[in-house]
Amino acid sequence: MAAKKIAKKKVPTKTQPAKAFSEKQWAIGELEIDNSLDKISLTGRLDIDKSEEGLAKARELLEFLNDTVQSLTQLQNKKLLMKDLKDDNVVTRANPFNSGKLRSI
Numbered sequence: 001m002a003a004k005k006i007a008k009k010k011v012p013t014k015t016q017p018a019k020a021f022s023e024k025q026w027a028i029g030e031l032e033i034d035n036s037l038d039k040i041s042l043t044g045r046l047d048i049d050k051s052e053e054g055l056a057k058a059r060e061l062l063e064f065l066n067d068t069v070q071s072l073t074q075l076q077n078k079k080l081l082m083k084d085l086k087d088d089n090v091v092t093r094a095n096p097f098n099s100g101k102l103r104s105i
Helices: 052-077
Strands: 024-028 030-035 040-045 092-094 102-104
Touching: 024 052
Parallel strands: none
Antiparallel strands: 024 030, 030 040, 092 102
């Protein structure tokens, strides 16, 4: 009689949050994290309740935010932190149809 192969159950593993400013997108619950090289955007909603799942979500968010603060502090210490990040792609021109008032395009 041939031996049967038993399929192993996949055990969910804890996902490691990305390093700050590393071009990785992911979500914690319904909170979407868009992590690009120059900025991090958080959109959506995150419910943290008094449960093991709530604790895991809180720890994942805290770990990512701690890494973000550490990365920004290192840039500040090296005098590489910008005072204000401006969008270089915005060009301001006079509106020819509105008596010379300026507008962004």
